[in-house]
Amino acid sequence: MKSRVIFASLILGLALTTTANAATTISDDSPAANKSAATLLVNGSEKQFAHFIEQHANRFSHTSAWQTYMNVVSMYNQNPVDVLRLSAADRAEFVKASSVVSGQLAKQKQPEASQWAGQVNNTVRTLTYFWTVSQDQAQLPENE
DSSP states (O other): OHHHHHHHHHHHHHHHHHHHHTOOOOOOOSTTTTOOGGGTTOTTHHHHHHHHHHHHOTTGGGSHHHHHHHHHHHHHHHOHHHHHTOOHHHHHHHHHHHHHHHHHHHHOOSHHHHHHHHHHHHHHHHHHHHHHHHHHHHHSOOOO
16 A cells, blocks of 8 residues: 555656646747847947948949838838838849848948848848748638
C-alpha cells in the first residue's frame, strides 16, 4: 500500500511538472521584431535621412527613384495602413527604387552612409514582410 501511494504521488508530481513546462509562448518572428525603431526609417528619422541625401547626393535627391522611395516611407510613417493598400505595381516600383537608393548609399564614403544603408534595408524588408502577410491574410477563407 505504501509503495502505491509513493508511485501515485510520483506520477502526480511528474504530471504537474510536465504541465508547468508545457506553457505556450507567442513569438514574433517578423523582421522588425529584434530591431528598435531607430534601425528603421520611422519616427522622423526619414527627415534626417533626406537631409543626409540632400547634403551628400544632391543630384540623386531629385530623381524619381528617390521620390518613390521617400513617398512610401513617409506614407508608412503617417498612416501605416495606407502602405498595405498600395498596388502590386507600386510595391514593385518601391522595391526597385530602394535598390537604387541602396546602390547610391554604397557609393558614398561617409561612415553614416553604411548606417543609413542598413536602415534602408531593414525598412524595405519590414514593408515587404507586411505586404506578404497582408496578401496571405486576404487569401485565408473567412469564418462563416
